[in-house]
Amino acid sequence: MASPSNFRAVYKVVDKQEIDVDVYLPGSRASNNEAHPVIINIHGGAFMLGSSDMINKDQIQDCLSRGWIVLAPNHRLCPQVDLMDGPMRDCRDLLAWTYDGGLQEALASQTTTPYHLDLDHVFAFGTSSGGTLALSLGFGVPRPVAGIFDMYGPCNFSDSFWTSELHQIASKLPPGLTPEFINRVYAEDPVPIRGGVSLEGQAPGAPNFNDPRQAFAFTQIARGSVLKTIYPKGDWDVVDPLRNISASFPPTFIVHGTEDVMVPLSLSKDLHAMLVENGVKCGLQEVPGEGHTFAAKMAVRSRTWELQQNGFNFLQSLIN
Known part of the structure; x- marks a missing residue:
């Protein structure tokens, strides 16, 4: 059996529909017995658009170079399912699949290289709506992720901006x-x-x-x-990350552009303030001059790249 650098696996089935995840594997470092952290990388798209193909491949490579296994999931899209029953439920089920042995079984079926998983360091990362979904893996689950990197994710849903x-x-x-x-x-x-x-x-x-x-x-x-479209129930206590911050929330790092008009920086500042208030280890990196969705277009080694990389460095610090 060959050892692929990436493959696609099914992590759940709903009404005979397969919902899948792209699994990216680190290279030569996988040949030893080290345990590999896992990072769930969730795409953006206002919960209604996008796919696992539409994420920054340079960010994936950054994670692989750290020896991490990257999971890039698809999830059901709103509005036929609402935020809780679709995207949020699917991402939480992916987390459970990872913790409960599903990822280990998928690896064994796809590669002869023995990958040892560091399940004490399963992280969540996402951009825009993917940032919100990453944050949702820090609450409302039996076992939260060990750390979160949120890039300009929507939150504070009762704010008049929305x-x-x-x-x-x-x-x-x-x-x-x-x-x-x-x-x-x-x-x-x-x-x-x-x-x-x-x-x-x-x-x-x-x-x-x-x-x-x-x-x-x-x-x-x-x-x-x-x-209103993706969650007509309007029960923000259930889905709004800001309303679910407590002292036990996972360490969280936020990156947000100063010129973002689609998800204003002020919302991430509100989230950061709530994290600080509850004593959660956290950080907020403002990226000067950048608007929404800058993750797609930033050049490696640019100033913007270096600033956003602080999010991955923050997660790395939780391991070291």
């Missing part, structure tokens, strides 16, 4: 996007686990407004109705 229109997005919407057209997303069967374009700005490029899902998602963003 019902504000985003005119810079509205101006990009083409005319003629009727409710009948965009609401076709509700008829998609099964619930998609891969959605069109990435909000991180990666391939396949600009939004395709001929695709109902992409048109639907950008319309909700423009109207300030994302949260």
Whole structure:
């Protein structure tokens, strides 16, 4: 059996639908008996778009160079399932799959190289909505992750920002996007686990407004109705990371651009303040001049790259 550098595994099945995760393996360091930390790397996309393919490959390589195993999951996309029952539940089930031996079994079936897992150091990382999902692995689960790296993830869902229109997005919407057209997303069967374009700005490029899902998602963003759409129950105590911070919350590092208008820096500052108030080991790195989704376009060894790398260094410090 060959030893692949990456492979795809199924971590859960819902109504006969397979939900999968891309597993990336470190190289030559895997030949010894060291135990490998695991990091769950969750894509962004306003909980309605994106896929495991649409994450920064340089960040994956950074983690692999540290000897970590990287898990890049797909999850069911809103709005056919809500935030709790879809994306959040799937990511929490992936965490349980990792802890309960599912990852070890998948590794054994795919490679002859013996990978020893350091399950005391399972981390969560995500960008934008993926940051929120990473934070959700720190509460509401039997065994939280050991540390979290959140890049500009939405939080503080009762803030007035979340019902504000985003005119810079509205101006990009083409005319003629009727409710009948965009609401076709509700008829998609099964619930998609891969959605069109990435909000991180990666391939396949600009939004395709001929695709109902992409048109639907950008319309909700423009109207300030994302949260109402993805979690109509509005019970923020259940899903808002900020409302679930306690003294036992995992160590958390936040990275956020100073020019972000899609998820304002002030929201991450609110989260950081709550972490500090509860005595949680934490950090907040502001990245000057960067807006939302900068993770997709940053160049390795640039100043932006070095600043965001502090998040991975923070997780590394939890091991050392």
